[in-house]
Amino acid sequence: MLTTYAVSPHTWVKAHADYLYAFAIKRIADEELARDLVQDTFLAALQKVDVFEGKSSERTWLTAILKNKIIDVYRKRSSVIVSSDITDAERQQQDFFHEDGHWNPKYKPLEMGVEEQYLENKEFNQVLKKCMEKLPALWLSVFTMKHIDDEASEKICAELKVSASNFWVIIHRTKLNLRACLQKNWI
């Protein structure tokens, strides 16, 4: 038997606002923007109430709307600053390896001395956070979608408009960058 769910916009704020807000914050790390997105989500949902089919719960439905809005933000963010910040990060990265693919001794991985207890190490996690903030927007978006929502790679490619081969290059570069940043700021 199929359950159909009902919508009741009068209780939306009470029932879902905090949840949606936390969902957004986690993915875009910007409180003001997250608030706006929650509001936009409700307003967009109101326009669509009549076509809500009740196939999923109200919360799932609202979350799906919010998710699309977040992807719009990713897209916008990555198209605006694409050229400058990616080139910078890439330039820095060419130095990681020599032409034959061998590590440049200056950047090669060294023991960081936290390999055993890194999850409990607050300071170390703080450094990682800072390093993530420095990533180019497109890279961070790809990385976030992969890690938070475990989205299929094909879907991420389609939504952020990157080619499949470029996707793997981005994943690789993001990690090289994060690791190097950790090492530089920790050791």
Next chain:
Amino acid sequence: MEKRSMLKKIQYNCKQATFLLEKKVYKPLSFRERIELRIHLAGCSVCRLYGKQSAMINDMVQQLFKESEKGNYKLDDTFKKELELRIEEELNKK
């Protein structure tokens, strides 16, 4: 000769090895890629360390995201009130 130079290439190419290490997290590697990676890692302690640190970063990132989820992100009441009013307004328009 040909074979030896290919082997050398694989052994030297840390850039490719780290690339494969990353790809492997999300997607099964092809047979050829698996062999390449295994040969490289067998002789390269630096890339083995890279692999360890890369997995460590993944764990930490997961943890960071999890923490921000259970974090106390709440909208303030004034904003919620306004939002409620706004919704009522829209509903009344219909």
